[in-house]
Amino acid sequence: MKGCGWNGRLASDEGTVLLLIIGLVVVAALLVAVVTDASALYLKRRDLIAAADGAALAGAQSVDEESIYLGGLPAAGPVPLDERAAEQAVRDYLAEAGLLGPRLKLEISTTGTTVSVALATRVQLPIASTVTAGLAGTAPVSASATARTAVMP
Numbered sequence: 001m002k003g004c005g006w007n008g009r010l011a012s013d014e015g016t017v018l019l020l021i022i023g024l025v026v027v028a029a030l031l032v033a034v035v036t037d038a039s040a041l042y043l044k045r046r047d048l049i050a051a052a053d054g055a056a057l058a059g060a061q062s063v064d065e066e067s068i069y070l071g072g073l074p075a076a077g078p079v080p081l082d083e084r085a086a087e088q089a090v091r092d093y094l095a096e097a098g099l100l101g102p103r104l105k106l107e108i109s110t111t112g113t114t115v116s117v118a119l120a121t122r123v124q125l126p127i128a129s130t131v132t133a134g135l136a137g138t139a140p141v142s143a144s145a146t147a148r149t150a151v152m153p
Contacts, residue, residue, distance in 0.1 A: 037127050037139075041125070044121070048141060048143035049145070051119060052118070052119050052143045056090070056146055056147035059093075059110070060147035062085035063082065064079075074151055079149035081110060083112075086108075087110060113149050118142065120143075122138040122141070125138065
């Protein structure tokens with residue numbers, strides 16, 4: 001009996017190509033899902049980095065005008081900041097950019113000459129949130145930036 005396997009079935013390759021194609025389609029679909037979700041994370045992180053940079057720079061432009069008018073600018077080095085105005089400038093910048101909201105965690109720290117901004121949020125992943133019905137389709141993303149005032153000689 002030519003072509004028979006151990007238990008009498010045909011020992012041919014019929015149907016194995018179909019299984020191989022199905023397996024490759026599943027692998028390709030998973031690859032597309034991972035790349036799509038990773039791209040969403042990357043783009044959101046890039047947006048947060050740009051927003052943190054801009055907000056920190058906006059805050060660093062809030063110099064302490066009274067101190068400068070009374071004492072003048074230093075010949076070189078840091079310029080004193082108005083810390084309240086710097087914090088408000090950061091919030092105004094983020095509000096104008098449309099980023100302030102309940103999902104955005106904002107931390108602002110100021111010293112006499114620097115403004116640091118830290119932003120964090122959760123990103124809704126396009127594929128993972130669809131597959132899991134929104135139960136596990138988010139990932140944390142954060143960014144931070146620091147800007148300081150200075151007079152260059």
